Amino acid sequence: MRNLLLLxxxxxxxxxxxxxxxxxxxxxxxxxxxLGEANAAALARFGDGCDGGxxxxxxxxxxxxxxxxxxxxxxxxxxxxxxxxxxxxxxxxSGGPTWIRKERFEIQALMPExxxxxxxxxxxxxxxxxxxxxxxxxxxxRFQITIHRETKEGPGYLLIVGKDGPKIRPSTDADxxxxxxxxxxxxxxxxxxxxxxxxxxxxxxxxxxALMLGVFTRRPVLDKTGLAGEFTFLLEFSPPDAPVGDxxxxxxxxxxxxxxxxxxxxxxxxxxxIVIDRAQRPSEN
Numbered sequence: 001m002r003n004l005l006l007l008x009x010x011x012x013x014x015x016x017x018x019x020x021x022x023x024x025x026x027x028x029x030x031x032x033x034x035l036g037e038a039n040a041a042a043l044a045r046f047g048d049g050c051d052g053g054x055x056x057x058x059x060x061x062x063x064x065x066x067x068x069x070x071x072x073x074x075x076x077x078x079x080x081x082x083x084x085x086x087x088x089x090x091x092x093x094s095g096g097p098t099w100i101r102k103e104r105f106e107i108q109a110l111m112p113e114x115x116x117x118x119x120x121x122x123x124x125x126x127x128x129x130x131x132x133x134x135x136x137x138x139x140x141x142r143f144q145i146t147i148h149r150e151t152k153e154g155p156g157y158l159l160i161v162g163k164d165g166p167k168i169r170p171s172t173d174a175d176x177x178x179x180x181x182x183x184x185x186x187x188x189x190x191x192x193x194x195x196x197x198x199x200x201x202x203x204x205x206x207x208x209x210a211l212m213l214g215v216f217t218r219r220p221v222l223d224k225t226g227l228a229g230e231f232t233f234l235l236e237f238s239p240p241d242a243p244v245g246d247x248x249x250x251x252x253x254x255x256x257x258x259x260x261x262x263x264x265x266x267x268x269x270x271x272x273x274i275v276i277d278r279a280q281r282p283s284e285n
């Protein structure tokens with residue numbers, strides 16, 4: 001018995017170091033299915049490459065239907081810096097063939113036994129580092145993605161507190177979680193007045209609020225308010241692409257100041273840029 005135990009120990013020590021890293025940092029099983037063109041309206045709204053596909057993380061299972069571009073924004077840690085729209089409008093991932101932004105893939109993957117158990121919320125907030133590594137390895141192995149990194153500055157906005165202080169209220173226990181129904185008292189008049197766009201935030205932190213404002217401004221927005229916690233509010237403004245004078249509502253910038261007590265300030269936004277050197281459509285399985 002002693003000799004058998006010694007042999008097992010020696011075999012373990014002699015195994016290539018990369019073998020253990022590979023088994024720990026790659027999905028145990030990953031299925032990829034091509035689904036054709038992404039929804040053009042979603043790409044126009046959220047940014048080129050961002051189709052609005054929402055991932056699900058349940059224990060050791062990761063599933064999503066989205067573009068390779070959106071998958072890359074999660075894999076390379078942009079969740080806690082504004083997400084896919086932030087990346088697209090700031091052009092923080094560039095290069096590569098057009099299909100990575102225009103075509104959707106259904107991905108179902110299992111993390112190996114013993115991996116950390118994350119929630120969808122942790123993943124979307126950038127708190128699932130092991131899962132991000134596995135997605136990067138999936139992209140390299142199945143899509144043949146290779147990249148290099150550069151540093152750049154691009155036009156964007158800083159979200160800051162206005163001179164008279166914030167007017168938004170912190171969320172309470174009465175508010176339903178993000179993505180749930182909003183109590184009638186918080187919805188405002190329904191439907192919104194003609195020519196008015198509405199943004200309802202319900203239990204959102206400022207990072208996520210900045211992300212949504214970036215969708216409207218079509219430029220990256222960084223949260224510099226210093227406000228912690230979650231907030232619930234209703235914002236009404238004229239659509240950014242509406243002709244001047246066609247909407248009774250104030251502009252987005254004015255509405256943010258008057259209704260939220262915040263301000264969007266133009267700035268050069270520094271960021272590390274990922275440049276795609278190579279990509280290849282995967283074989284399905």
